[in-house]
Amino acid sequence: MxxxxxxxxxxxxxxxxxxxxxxxxxxxxxxxxxxxxxxxxxxxxxxxxxxxxxxxxxxxxxxxxxxxxxxxxxxxxxxxxxxxxxxxxxxxxxxxxxxxxxxxxGQIVLWSRGPSHLDPKGSALQQVRLLQSKSTTRLAIANPKTAPYGRAALEALTKLGVYDDIKSKIVQGENIAQTYQFAYTGNAELAVVSLSQITLNKDGAHWVVPLELYAxxxxxxxxxxxxxxxxxxxxxxxxxxxxxxxxxxxxxxxxxxxx
Known part of the structure; x- marks a missing residue:
């Protein structure tokens, strides 16, 4: 043939x-x-x-x-x-x-779309201070009970020793897509999202959360x-x-x- x-x-x-x-x-x-x-x-x-x-x-x-x-x-x-x-x-x-x-x-990142003091090359301590600062009034994460990326965010914040200090600032998205939207629309200054969501997006700045901070x-x-x-x-x-x-x-x- x-x-x-x-x-x-x-x-x-x-x-x-x-x-x-x-x-x-x-x-x-x-x-x-x-x-x-x-x-x-x-x-x-x-x-x-x-x-x-x-x-x-x-x-x-x-x-x-x-x-x-x-x-x-x-x-x-x-x-x-x-x-x-x-x-x-x-x-x-x-x-x-x-x-x-x-x-x-996957990996998680701390991301800000708008003007921010977030330093992509900064230390973990710098990110903790940013989260604790008055300039950060809301931090968006996905619901840890239903979203694995939200669970990873909670785990990382706890290991960084900052969760108890900022838990009143946390707003939860139903999933990681809604979490991203909170920060994209300015309803939160910062968000913990997946690296994949911002890989092809040139907006804002992000800090890659060290892998040892979450499962x-x-x-x-x-x-x-x-x-x-x-x-x-x-x-x-x-x-x-x-x-x-x-x-x-x-x-x-x-x-x-x-x-």
């Missing part, structure tokens, strides 16, 4: 990713942690262009998405911002065995039982393991499990 050079190259690319173009394209519905919004949108766009499968993304805090899954929400895939909820989903018998893995590792943010994905027979869901899980997906994930400020 003869293939044109263009078609041959396309076939090589498809098979090198570990999945093939389906005879009949399907649609998959994916629950995505809010911090991964921008990266997920780009991944879905590239995935659809290569496979013709459709992807519907539903964003929210990991805790709220997990609760929805427990109560039967029609998700095929769960991209969490932690490893805890995917493990719990596994324990509850809601997942396809052997499909859980870490697709990205690793291993973000895991799992195929849910509702997606066990869904070709699009299975193909998307495979795509997440590809080199092409890894490049996109890194572009948005994440590291990978092996790094």
């Amino acid at each position: 003869y293939y044109s050079k263009g078609i041959f190259c396309f076939l090589i690319t498809v098979f090198s990713l570990g999945f093939s173009v389906p005879a009949n394209a399907e649609k998959t519905t994916i629950a995505v942690a809010a911090n991964f919004t921008a990266a997920a949108k780009e991944l879905a766009e590239v995935f659809t262009a290569k496979t013709d499968h459709e992807v519907a993304l539903s964003f929210g805090s990991t805790g709220k998405l997990f609760t929805q899954i427990i109560y039967g929400a029609p998700f095929d895939v769960f991209l969490a911002a932690d490893s805890e909820r995917p493990k719990r989903a596994e324990q509850e018998g809601l997942t396809v065995k052997g499909t859980r893995f870490t697709y990205a590792q 690793p943010l291993d973000q895991q994905v799992v195929l849910l039982k509702k997606g066990a027979e869904n070709k699009a869901a299975i193909a998307f899980i495979s795509f997440l393991k590809s080199n092409e997906a890894a490049v996109i994930i890194r572009e948005f400020g994440y590291t990978l499990n092996q790094e």
